[in-house]
Amino acid sequence: MTSGTFLGIPRRHRHEESPLRGETSFPKAAKTALANDQLRRNLKHATGTIRAKRALVVNEMPDWEQLRDAGAAVKTDVMARMPELLEQFEAKVIERGGVVHWAADAAEANAIVTELVRAQGVSEVIKVKSMATQEIGLNEYLEEQGIAAVETDLAELIVQLGHDKPSHILVPAIHRNRTEVRDIFLSEMTGVVEGLTDEPKQLAMAARSYLRAKFLSAKVAISGTNFGIAETGTVGVVESEGNGRMCVTLPETLITVMGIEKLLPRFEDLEVFLQLLPRSSTGERMNPYTSLWTGVTPGDGPQNFHIVLLDNGRTNALADQVGRAALHCIRCSACLNVCPVYERTGGHAYGSVYPGPIGAVLTPQLTGITGHDDPSASLPYASSLCGACYDVCPVKIPIPDLLVELRARAVDADRSRTIPGGWDAAMRAAAWVMSDAKRFAAVEKTLAVGRLVAGPDKLISTLPPPGSAWTRTRDMPAPPKQTFRQWWKESHPEGSIARSADPADTEQKDGHR
Ligand code: SF4
Numbered sequence: 001m002t003s004g005t006f007l008g009i010p011r012r013h014r015h016e017e018s019p020l021r022g023e024t025s026f027p028k029a030a031k032t033a034l035a036n037d038q039l040r041r042n043l044k045h046a047t048g049t050i051r052a053k054r055a056l057v058v059n060e061m062p063d064w065e066q067l068r069d070a071g072a073a074v075k076t077d078v079m080a081r082m083p084e085l086l087e088q089f090e091a092k093v094i095e096r097g098g099v100v101h102w103a104a105d106a107a108e109a110n111a112i113v114t115e116l117v118r119a120q121g122v123s124e125v126i127k128v129k130s131m132a133t134q135e136i137g138l139n140e141y142l143e144e145q146g147i148a149a150v151e152t153d154l155a156e157l158i159v160q161l162g163h164d165k166p167s168h169i170l171v172p173a174i175h176r177n178r179t180e181v182r183d184i185f186l187s188e189m190t191g192v193v194e195g196l197t198d199e200p201k202q203l204a205m206a207a208r209s210y211l212r213a214k215f216l217s218a219k220v221a222i223s224g225t226n227f228g229i230a231e232t233g234t235v236g237v238v239e240s241e242g243n244g245r246m247c248v249t250l251p252e253t254l255i256t257v258m259g260i261e262k263l264l265p266r267f268e269d270l271e272v273f274l275q276l277l278p279r280s281s282t283g284e285r286m287n288p289y290t291s292l293w294t295g296v297t298p299g300d301g302p303q304n305f306h307i308v309l310l311d312n313g314r315t316n317a318l319a320d321q322v323g324r325a326a327l328h329c330i331r332c333s334a335c336l337n338v339c340p341v342y343e344r345t346g347g348h349a350y351g352s353v354y355p356g357p358i359g360a361v362l363t364p365q366l367t368g369i370t371g372h373d374d375p376s377a378s379l380p381y382a383s384s385l386c387g388a389c390y391d392v393c394p395v396k397i398p399i400p401d402l403l404v405e406l407r408a409r410a411v412d413a414d415r416s417r418t419i420p421g422g423w424d425a426a427m428r429a430a431a432w433v434m435s436d437a438k439r440f441a442a443v444e445k446t447l448a449v450g451r452l453v454a455g456p457d458k459l460i461s462t463l464p465p466p467g468s469a470w471t472r473t474r475d476m477p478a479p480p481k482q483t484f485r486q487w488w489k490e491s492h493p494e495g496s497i498a499r500s501a502d503p504a505d506t507e508q509k510d511g512h513r
Contacts, residue, residue: 018106019137020313021367022351025378029349030341031473039175043346046174047337053283054334054392061279070272071395075328078263079318085230085263086309092233096295098305105312106136112308113138113222113255114145120253120304122147122219128237128244129153130224131169131331132257132310134353135366138222149222150214152243154207161188167347169354170281170333175346178203211243221247221302225258226330227273228307231266235307236292238277240284245291254293254302259310261318261327273330276394280332313366322402323365328395329358335389335399341382350382351375357389361402380406426466447479454478 022029033039058064078085090100103109117125125142127133127149139149139160151160158173159166162184166172173181178198185192185206192206223244225235235256237244248254264270278287296305317323336342336356347355352363360379367376380403383389389399414421420428433439454460459475462468470476482490 018367019135019353020363020376022375024351025373025375026349026351026382027378027473029351029375030345030382033345033349034473038177039346040344042175042177043343046171047343050171050283050337054280054337055283057279057283057285061275067272067276068394068396071276071330072328074264074269074272075330075395077265078261079324079327081265082260082263082318085265086260089228089230089233089263090309092230093295093305093307094233096233098233098295098307101306101308103308103310103312109136109257109308109310109312110138110141113257114142114147116253116255116306117142117147117220117222118145120220124148124150124214124218125220125222126150126152126214126218126247126251127156127221128223128247129156129172129239130222130257131353132224132259133222134166135259135312136257136310138257150211150218152211152214152247153239154204154241154243157207157211158184161185165348166353167355168333168336169331169356170336175348211246215243215246215250218247218251220253220255221251222255222257223248225256225262226277227264227270228258228262229264229267229270232294234267234292234294236270236290238274238287239289239291240282240287242289245289248291248293249301251302253304253306255306255308257308257310259312260314261329277330277332280334280392280394313368316368317362317365320365322361322405325397325402326358326362326365328397329362330395332394334392334394338388338392340384340386340388345382350379352379357383357399357403358397361397361399361406364406377410380410422466441485444483444485447483448481450476450479451481 061067093100101112103112123146125147127139129151133139139151142149151157153172155171155173156166158164158176158181162173162176162180164173164176168174176184178200181203182196182198185203186196189206189210191210196202196206223237226238228235235258237248239245264273274286274290278284281287293301293305296303314327317327333356335358336347339357342356347359350356350359350363352359352367354362354366360382363379364376367374369377371377383400383403385400385403387400390397390401393399414424417424433443450460453463458478460478461471461475463471463476467476
């Protein structure tokens with residue numbers, strides 16, 4: 001497997017600051033998150049609710065597996081024909097009156113968007129929730145340039161007003177509960193009525209009246225897109241609130257930032273993805289609002305349409321087998337909602353705008369890895385490898401396999417080390433013990449000592465190094481009174497079970513396994 005991303009190679013580069021890269025490693029950040037009981041309660045409730053809704057609507061689809069296969073096949077085709085499809089898409093957008101811009105990285109994309117906004121002579125824009133613009137830190141960049149970007153998606157607005165960071169791909173404020181949202185509105189939102197309660201209806205009404213004024217005065221809107229269709233030059237946003245539709249229809253100028261992997265070859269491919277996406281993401285049969293626009297339509301909707309096609313590490317990822325598979329992602333967030341690691345730590349621990357299982361693969365691919373101390377290098381280990389993410393992924397991305405491959409690359413990158421680390425020494429010692437039955441039996445006997453340090457709950461919570469690496473974050477069950485071998489010897493005094501000497505009999509038994 002060739003790789004454009006190098007994991008585990010110790011280089012002394014300074015990490016580039018980016019909304020894709022965290023400041024601390026996942027284990028450190030996760031420890032802080034795990035100590036926050038309120039956060040864990042909020043996450044457990046929210047992910048549990050979405051999981052149940054998704055399971056219900058997916059189970060009622062008899063052809064769900066075929067749909068997943070179709071989605072995966074379309075994405076494989078897109079990755080194989082990316083240059084050709086991008087050119088086709090560009091030609092169609094221009095043909096329909098749009099303007100296409102190409103951005104190699106975040107800096108280029110931010111500069112292009114800022115110039116387009118300035119050209120309209122405004123200092124405030126409205127925004128539809130967009131992962132691509134979060135990835136490039138567009139809001140922060142615009143703010144530095146004296147342009148205010150107002151998020152119109154409710155959850156995104158909560159994050160923005162709370163001076164917070166998103167914690168989930170789809171539900172950025174998943175880590176907040178209703179009372180926290182009410183407090184944020186009261187302290188940060190202009191024109192909020194006194195006595196606002198945490199009733200969802202009241203909170204929604206407060207956000208609606210705040211945003212309505214913004215919609216009606218905005219001259220420029222910025223959006224992301226869920227899909228860009230090469231055949232027609234159409235782009236589209238799917239959402240639940242209708243705020244996105246206001247953004248893409250009311251202002252005079254619409255600027256869309258699209259990651260180049262968002263392409264679909266044909267308009268009819270939407271048939272597959274508009275079934276897969278809402279069921280996987282919000283557990284709805286259909287998303288309430290699907291807005292599609294193609295270039296400019298005189299007298300209807302924005303009269304200036306610009307699209308910024310964003311690379312930002314994607315072509316590097318495309319050149320790598322793991323990265324290419326990760327680019328299939330349609331950002332439904334189903335893998336986050338089933339992940340036991342995400343459910344306990346939340347999205348901030350991943351340090352990237354792409355958290356959860358797919359973030360653990362995609363982030364290192366997009367950022368590259370500068371060395372062991374790069375926070376992105378810790379992400380492939382942020383998984384129990386239970387496989388739940390693969391089971392729910394609507395485009396069948398084999399996330400656990402990709403994580404294992406990334407871990408293997410990290411190990412391979414270290415093989416040339418002359419001085420073994422603690423982990424190498426532990427593994428060598430384990431191999432020496434396990435390669436000899438007598439040695440293994442002797443070590444087994446010493447394990448019984450562990451019973452002495454266990455508490456009344458039969459758990460060991462503190463071990464000296466190197467065992468402390470485990471007990472710092474997890475308890476260890478006390479060893480049983482008897483080892484398996486001791487039990488076997490006692491309960492089978494006649495020795496091992498006699499196996500039939502007749503090869504035919506053995507073959508038949510094996511066949512029944
Ligand atoms: S990896 Fe799959 S399940 Fe996870 S967000 Fe992407 S498409 Fe959804």
